[in-house]
Amino acid sequence: MEKIKFNNGWKVWKDLDPFELVFHVPEDAAEVDLPYDAMFHEEQKQGAAGGGYTGNIDAGEYKYYKRFFVPEEYRGGHVMLQFEGIYRNAGIFVNQSRVGGCAYGYTDFTVEAGDYLRYGEENEVLVTVKCGTRSSRWYSGAGIYRDVWLIRGGETFVQPYGLKFTTLDVDADGALACVSAQIHNDGLAAKTLTVSVHVRDQEGRTAVDQRYPVRINSRSVLDFRKNVYIDGAKLWDEYAPNLYEITLTILEGDTVLDETAVTSGIRRLSVDARHGLRVNGKSVKLRGACIHHDQGILGAAAYEDYEYRRVKRLKEAGFNAIRSAHNPASQALLNACDRLGVYVMDELVDVWNKSKVSYDYAIDFERSWQEDIGHMVDADYNHPSVILYSTGNEIFEICTEKGFETSRMLSDRFHALDATRYTTNGINGAFAAGDNLAKIVDDITDGQADTGKGDVNVFMAAMERDMPGIVSHPILSGILEKLETTMDVIGYNYMTSRYLKDAETYTDRVMVGTETYPKQIAENWDAVSRCPAVIGDFTWTGWDYLGEVSSVYPDLMNPAGDLSIIGTRRPVSYYREIVFGLTKQPCIAVQNPASYGIPRNFGPWRYTDCTFGYSYPGQEGKPIMIQVYAGGDTVELILNGRSLGKQACGKETGFETEFHTVYEPGELEAVAYENGKEIGRASLRTAGTPAAVRLSAETYDTLAFVNVDVVDAQGLLAADAAVKLHIELDGPARLLGFGGFGARHHKGYEGADTTAGEGHALAVLKLSKKTGENGNIRVRISGEGLAESCLEI
DSSP states (O other), X not given: OXXXXXXXXXXXXXXXXXXXXXXXXXXXXXXXXXXXXXGGGSOXXXXXXXXXXXXXXXXXXXXXXXXXXXXXXXXXXXXEEEESOEESSEEEEETXXXXXXXXXXXXXXXXXXXXXXXTTEEEEEEEEEEXXXXXXXXXXXXXXXXXXXEEEEOXXXXXXXXXXXXXXXXXXXXXXXXXXXXXXXXXXXXXXXXXXEEEEETTOOEEEEEEEEEEEOTTEEEEEEEEEEEETOOOBSSSOBOOEEEEEEEEXXXXXXXXXXXXXXXXXXXXXXXXXXXXXXXXXXXXXXXXXXXXXXXXXXXXXXXXXXXXXXXXXXXXXXXXXXXXXXXXXXXXXXXXXXXXXXEEOXXXXXXXXXXXXXXXXXXXXXXXXXXXXXXXXXXXXXXXXXXXXXXXXXXXXXXXXXXXXXXXXXXXXXXXXXEEEEEEEHHHHTGGGHHHHHHHHTTTTTOTTTSOHHHHHHHHHHTHHHHHTSHXXXXXXXXXXXXSSSEEEESOGGGHHHHHHHSTTOOEEEEEEOGGGHHXXXXXXXXXXXXXXXXXXXXXXXXXXXXXXXXXXXXXXXXXXXXSOBOHHHHHHHHHTTSOOOOEEEEXXXXXXXXXXXSOTTOSOSOBSOOOOTTOTTSEEEEEXXXXXXXXXXXXXXXXXXXXXXXXXXXXXXXXXXXXXXXXXXXXXXXXXXXEEEEEEEOOOSOOEEEEEEXXXXXXXXXXXXXXXXXXXXXXXXXXXXXXXXXXXXXXXXXXOXXXXXXXXXXXXXXXXXXXXXXXXXXXXXXXXXXXXXXXEEEETTEEEEEEEO
């Protein structure tokens, strides 16, 4: 079927009048191109109903409207509208008639529009969105935040996502794959047709080119299946993400009735407790990052170039896997992971039947889960990056009889629709214990935390201090035993202490750290590395995200990421790369002297309060703590050419050590040694007053990213700078977002003024030209006390 992007020329407004006519378009409706996150353009406010969950921004009810012409030649065939995601409770109306909708905010769905169209005339489509103010416990966005497509074809066709490519076997000579499709014949007569199957590699070389005669009865659907052998197949994995284009063409004589193409990869998966995860027969450990779906200073609007840049930076930082927390991934994310060679755990939901906030998906789960799984599998099926389906995250009722049944039903549904991948669930031991949690904590504390008569503070302290004992309790072991057969790989959220014991006790149990504390990565990775039954670790979180913050206005950005909201690496990112064994190069991070000696209570989801800053005017001579991360076995710290001594630093110390000295401006240098031999060094210098901005650009198909670094007169990064910046833009592009970590939200980040954070900012430009065409884009950025910098793209 012909697939036409349907993103341009929409109008959107907030729906406030319950009596307004269906297609009454207010004069002040905003003219927008999709994707467009309506919630992101609301005002951030103190006292927002969503509070810290949604970053102090409340959503509402919105209407999206578009007029479009339908040619007469479309009559007699099929015309569909495909929505990759609408948050939330969407209703789709064509010429005032409802043609479909979807309750879940992350489902990719398609509606038939043909029966209600006026051919040879202008038509109208209206999308209604009812997004409650407490429908999510993170920043969800609202409205049509992913791509929309108009799809048209004749009476013989393959539905969207109807063409599937499945690897059946891989051997030394090549690979056996199955090309399958449901071919519809809506005509009143049977047809004898030819189905052409063409497979080509990334270089355009033909791997399969065959034709097959088929007969399809009237008003029926043919399940077409053909196994094909691909000689010398190029396999897909993290090191060589080889892709193939598969095209299925339906012909009647020499007339093409329909053509469908997908991009996929050839790879074989297996999982067992002796070998762990194997991809194409080779053992793989998942170095995973949990990420939310928002795109930082762009809100929830999903752009493929943004996801490509994000996945690229995560992989450069040492990750080889992503968990889409806690909802189905976008096509933009999956396409990026396919191209870059990153494994994906795609997650269905954050709730089942019991809500976490007032109006979340639990309201719709019972009646919608089967259909939503079907849509999710269809959208994921041809993406080689997807290797695991997660049926949910920290489900409250998972320990109940209904919970056991639901866990099995969800896995069974995934397996029925896709037998090539594995299922898991992010089980939090404390939540999974249910009503038994109080008894478990009481046992751990010898009765002091009894919730019936004890001090609640004792109970909460035990939850943090004694979590390893809590999650290893026999009561929880019994619950996990019941859940084990309801999924292929049992997911542990914050239950690292169970890995080695469970591998010994349950000899066929396969585990994955679906969510883990960054502070425990050295301990976690040691267990993952030593235990084949544990296939990997997914940290919370790989990338900063919106929402789930302190309810203190104007908090919006959660700083838990290895990488910041704009994609800059923090100290924990370099530390994690060392723990993974990907480098032994040392890294230096420094705590502000003003914090010296103060208890470091910054929560379990941040690894450190140290930064790359070493500029503390007025703090000279005061005590300071300096962290050094390194491989090898020893590290030496040198301050202004003077050695501060050598300390053990390697696997035995968790790849980290601390030096305590007094603050003296100048240069810090760390030298890592192994068996007495130098293996790497790193330095950190005191920066002067911010004097300029350094600009660099990353240009993709539709977006350009201008990276902004605040530097001193010598070009050193002013790592703690939070200076005000102004941007001017000339040429065929418009500003989508301009901001840095902690920048204030002003109904989005599309304004020309912002504030850098942690010494960095980012400008995201929507290109009006294709890359390489004439018409340069000139970007000028200035700030108070800063020299103006210019960049041409």
